[in-house]
Amino acid sequence: MEGTGERPFSSEPGPIVAEELRLLARTHEALAEARGLRRGARPDGDGLRALRDEWNSAGEEDKPALLAQMHEEQARLSRARVDRLPDPAAPYFAHLRVRVAGRVRDVLLGAAPLLDGKRGVTIVEWRKSPIAEVFFSCEEGEDYEIEVDGRVIEGHVEERRLLTFEGGALASITVSGGVLLREGDTWRFEPRAWAPRLVDPTSPRRTPETRNPFITLDAEQQALVDREPRAPLLVLGSAGSGKTTVALHRVAALRRRFPEVFPAKRMLVLVPEPGLRRLSERILEGLAVEGVFVRTFEDWIRAEARRVFSWVPHHEPPDPPFAASRLKRHPALFAAIDRLIDEDTRAIARKLDRLLGFRGALRKALEARDEPFLRDRLRVIEVGLARETTGEKGRLLREALAEEQDKLARVRGDHRRLVGDRALLARAIEASEGDLPAGIVEQVAAHTKQQLAMTSEEAYAHVDADRLATLDGRTLDAGTPEETSGTVDVEDYALLFELLHRRTGASATRAGALSRYAHIVLDEAQELAPIELRVIGRALDPEGSVTVAGDAAQRIDRSGHFRSWEAVMEALAVRSEPAFLETSYRSPRPVVEFAHVILGADAPAEVPRAPREGADVLRTITAGEGHAAAVLCEALRHLRAEDPYASVAVIARDEASARAVHEAVSRGMPCRLVRDGDFSFGPGIEVTEVSEVKGLEFDYVIIPDASAKVWPDASEHRRALHVAVTRAMRRVWIVSPGEPSPILPSEEELRRLGKLHR
Numbered sequence: 198m199e200g201t202g203e204r205p206f207s208s209e210p211g212p213i214v215a216e217e218l219r220l221l222a223r224t225h226e227a228l229a230e231a232r233g234l235r236r237g238a239r240p241d242g243d244g245l246r247a248l249r250d251e252w253n254s255a256g257e258e259d260k261p262a263l264l265a266q267m268h269e270e271q272a273r274l275s276r277a278r279v280d281r282l283p284d285p286a287a288p289y290f291a292h293l294r295v296r297v298a299g300r301v302r303d304v305l306l307g308a309a310p311l312l313d314g315k316r317g318v319t320i321v322e323w324r325k326s327p328i329a330e331v332f333f334s335c336e337e338g339e340d341y342e343i344e345v346d347g348r349v350i351e352g353h354v355e356e357r358r359l360l361t362f363e364g365g366a367l368a369s370i371t372v373s374g375g376v377l378l379r380e381g382d383t384w385r386f387e388p389r390a391w392a393p394r395l396v397d398p399t400s401p402r403r404t405p406e407t408r409n410p411f412i413t414l415d416a417e418q419q420a421l422v423d424r425e426p427r428a429p430l431l432v433l434g435s436a437g438s439g440k441t442t443v444a445l446h447r448v449a450a451l452r453r454r455f456p457e458v459f460p461a462k463r464m465l466v467l468v469p470e471p472g473l474r475r476l477s478e479r480i481l482e483g484l485a486v487e488g489v490f491v492r493t494f495e496d497w498i499r500a501e502a503r504r505v506f507s508w509v510p511h512h513e514p515p516d517p518p519f520a521a522s523r524l525k526r527h528p529a530l531f532a533a534i535d536r537l538i539d540e541d542t543r544a545i546a547r548k549l550d551r552l553l554g555f556r557g558a559l560r561k562a563l564e565a566r567d568e569p570f571l572r573d574r575l576r577v578i579e580v581g582l583a584r585e586t587t588g589e590k591g592r593l594l595r596e597a598l599a600e601e602q603d604k605l606a607r608v609r610g611d612h613r614r615l616v617g618d619r620a621l622l623a624r625a626i627e628a629s630e631g632d633l634p635a636g637i638v639e640q641v642a643a644h645t646k647q648q649l650a651m652t653s654e655e656a657y658a659h660v661d662a663d664r665l666a667t668l669d670g671r672t673l674d675a676g677t678p679e680e681t682s683g684t685v686d687v688e689d690y691a692l693l694f695e696l697l698h699r700r701t702g703a704s705a706t707r708a709g710a711l712s713r714y715a716h717i718v719l720d721e722a723q724e725l726a727p728i729e730l731r732v733i734g735r736a737l738d739p740e741g742s743v744t745v746a747g748d749a750a751q752r753i754d755r756s757g758h759f760r761s762w763e764a765v766m767e768a769l770a771v772r773s774e775p776a777f778l779e780t781s782y783r784s785p786r787p788v789v790e791f792a793h794v795i796l797g798a799d800a801p802a803e804v805p806r807a808p809r810e811g812a813d814v815l816r817t818i819t820a821g822e823g824h825a826a827a828v829l830c831e832a833l834r835h836l837r838a839e840d841p842y843a844s845v846a847v848i849a850r851d852e853a854s855a856r857a858v859h860e861a862v863s864r865g866m867p868c869r870l871v872r873d874g875d876f877s878f879g880p881g882i883e884v885t886e887v888s889e890v891k892g893l894e895f896d897y898v899i900i901p902d903a904s905a906k907v908w909p910d911a912s913e914h915r916r917a918l919h920v921a922v923t924r925a926m927r928r929v930w931i932v933s934p935g936e937p938s939p940i941l942p943s944e945e946e947l948r949r950l951g952k953l954h955r
């Protein structure tokens with residue numbers, strides 16, 4: 198069965214293969230015995246079925262005993278499910294040989310554990326077991342120490358091997374220095390490193406001093422920074438072309454040249470994520486700009502809404518349905534708001550007609566109105582019918598109208614109807630022309646109903662507060678569906694401002710007014726919905742200016758509803774021709790080309806100009822997640838040694854994937870899981886998800902989960918991968934555990950592009 202390698206090899210492949218085959222045979226025996234034992238001990242649901250049959254024909258007197266048996270069987274079955282066994286077709290993926298206290302021990306790493314002392318088979322769970330950590334963190338020949346149950350155990354690593362299986366048979370054994378591959382009945386040795394070397398040998402290593410915040414803008418960028426201070430500016434361009442740079446340099450220039458017109462406290466920089474907020478603050482600090490507000494859009498609008506609408510709840514639901522976010526940010530909601538304003542108009546007219554005996558005259562007058570603001574419709578009556586009507590009736594009408602005007606800023610009722618009234622929601626569905634599914638109405642209405650329901654604290658307000666406190670000090674409803682009661686969605690804030698505007702023609706209530714700014718920067722503006730852009734537009738002084746930066750190819754917010762840049766500017770109520778930045782400064786050419794191809798049909802006609810050469814994008818396909826973890830740890834360990842000041846981002850598709858990858862990589866080395874933008878902007882390994890990294894940059898970017906399952910072929914995934922890859926200043930490495938994602942460019946596509954471009 199075993200053949201010898203074609204090339205010189207430190208130890209003979211024959212003995213290695215033989216050893217692994219023997220270990221596998223012992224594992225199969227151990228597995229067969231374990232399965233037999235479990236089958237005997239725990240019928241796979243047959244026992245329960247038999248008991249159920251018995252129950253049907255049993256007399257009443259036997260039922261209590263039968264019931265007890267059924268419970269016991271149920272418990273046994275669920276225990277059996279937890280104690281799952283390794284898959285015989287691929288029972289483990291790695292083999293670690295250690296010497297502990299003079300004795301050699303073989304430890305296999307797999308998804309499920311198996312212990313058979315008699316046969317010397319030990320499979321441990323790679324994600325949990327302390328000894329598995331040794332496999333991920335040590336090289337062959339190294340000593341190690343691990344802590345098990347409070348005791349420190351010392352040992353020495355003798356061998357580390359990775360294994361793959363095909364059709365249940367051993368297919369490859371990766372050893373130090375190469376891989377043994379089975380080809381039919383023979384084995385061939387191929388020298389190969391465990392993991393690719395990430396550092397680019399042609400570029401200098403990062404040193405603590407190479408992080409220079411001062412860059413010289415190119416002529417194009419400088420011209421944009423120098424634009425007339427009051428002129429709106431729309432800066433577009435591919436990833437890394439300097440849009441954020443231009444926007445923030447413009448802020449610095451305005452502050453420096455026109456400090457009176459642009460006081461720091463009247464300038465606002467809005468970004469989508471906390472990571473970019475922190476980076477923007479650092480860049481402004483580097484440009485000696487102090488006191489300018491930098492906020493995520495959510496934080497900004499939340500603070501504004503809480504000030505202007507004093508009744509707004511201070512809680513947001515922990516897990517709001519995506520349907521609610523999608524609908525509330527959709528432009529079709531404007532149609533529902535139109536209808537709502539019409540209904541409000543009719544309701545006021547009916548009320549006044551009835552109270553003052555106008556016998557439908559008011560209704561007729563008001564129904565003919567189509568001014569966008571409710572305030573203006575009432576004013577038409579004020580200057581028309583109210584003036585014409587003399588005497589007591591006229592006075593009463595004027596009084597009643599004044600009262601209605603007074604109530605216009607109360608948007609709470611309209612808001613409740615807009616997000617809870619099925620007919621109004623259905624109007625939005627209709628206006629979306631098929632973009633929003635009809636089923637969304639029920640989901641949103643149910644969510645609203647839950648939000649408007651009383652919390653337990655309110656329902657039990659008459660009960661002594663001490664008696665209501667839970668043991669852990671949390672609210673009564675925490676962790677229950679009632680948790681949604683008394684909350685408001687983050688998307689509701691823009692909606693409230695829109696309603697206020699449609700009713701009053703302004704953005705103020707008795708409690709306060711929307712803040713106004715002399716200059717607003719909107720970075721990554723492709724992520725904002727029209728309803729949000731409108732609020733931002735209204736926060737701009739009549740004389741104020743705006744800098745909008747964005748890239749449609751980078752929109753990754755699933756509910757954003759970006760249409761076009763014209764639509765963005767129209768929603769902001771400003772006009773400006775777009776300026777395009779053509780040069781990609783951040784990433785080297787191979788990364789820029791790779792990222793371009795990822796976009797597929799959505800890619801712009803031209804590949805961005807990328808003046809910096811660099812190393813190719815690396816790709817690795819592994820047999821599964823365990824292999825991927827081993828390869829990641831190996832490459833990262835070397836990278837840390839070779840380029841210790843580099844920043845490394847391991848960017849997963851979503852939160853769940855980021856957590857799993859972090860758990861895996863942590864087995865081998867210290868790394869941080871970054872949430873809410875808490876990046877260090879310095880050396881180290883940070884694991885995160887795509888939505889966190891908008892606008893940021895790292896020396897190395899690793900995509901750890903580039904499988905077909907996690908990154909299927911859809912524009913949304915293409916744009917997200919494009920964003921992730923274009924964060925790299927030096928190099929990109931794509932790791933695909935299992936079948937690679939179909940959106941990864943083929944070698945052929947890249948070759949063609951490289952030729953075309955050079």
Ligand SMILES: Nc1ncnc2c1ncn2[C@@H]1O[C@H](COP(=O)(O)OP(=O)(O)OP(=O)(O)O)[C@@H](O)[C@H]1O
Nearest residue numbers: 412413414415436437438439440441442782783892
């Ligand atoms: N003229 C320039 N010369 C050298 N480097 C530049 C120049 N302009 C920008 N850069 C650098 O290029 C990188 C990307 O810039 P920036 O973040 O402003 O791009 P962006 O267009 O906002 O990117 P993204 O769309 O990915 O958010 C930064 O490191 C920045 O310092």
